[in-house]
Amino acid sequence: MSRKMKMLLTLAGCLFILVAFAMLMIQTIDKKILSEADIKKIIAKDYNGNITNIDLINHKQDYTLTLENSNGIYQIIASSSSGQMKEMKQLKSYQKPNEKNAELQAEEVAVKKVKGTVIQKKEKSDRFIFTIQSKKELYQVDVEKDTFKVIEAEKKKPTSKEKKLTKITVEEAIQIAVKEVGGTVDDADLETFSGMLVFEVELDLPDGREAEVLVNAYTGDIEGITYEN
Structure with missing residues (x-):
């Protein structure tokens, strides 16, 4: 192919591109x-x-x-x-965070302040109120709604309603006590011990002694054992 022909083809290609671009611009303008x-x-x-x-x-x-x-x-x-x-x-x-999320955030703050099990929740206009059973005591922790700051955290005595909010049943408490010391059950009651709600399980042992086992009503932990001849 001659040099002249190559130049003509190149010019034709450039002309085609210019025409296509011009048409595109016209369409855009129109x-x-x-x-x-x-x-x-x-x-x-x-x-x-x-x-x-x-x-x-x-x-x-x-x-x-x-x-x-x-x-x-x-x-x-x-x-x-x-x-x-x-x-x-x-x-x-x-x-704003929905009420459930706000309550969860407040609960995290409360449990961080007092380590334990949340057994009851209440809500007021300015705060969330949590009842928490710790290892040894029952606490009330108030958390402000707007700031999620702890307003107060203090020990409290369990109310009759809170006594019904146990995490384990009396039957489960008996099983825990028998597994720990053996014997047969004589009696089992829900009692308050050092501000803590416990099942007091009385057992007759094979050797003739009696045992009193205190089982945490929320955690199932054994809080104390007393033997009597």
């Missing part, structure tokens, strides 16, 4: 761009809130809008010709 008012109406049909900002981007192919409502602030990208949404992402959230 494409109808929705007004800001129109695009706002389209977005408002599907999303509640106030549009606080709107701009054309991507060589006027898209609109970017900032939408604000009770849930937060969002950025929306929509086609400038059709109004179809292409992308939406949340920039800021106004939603």
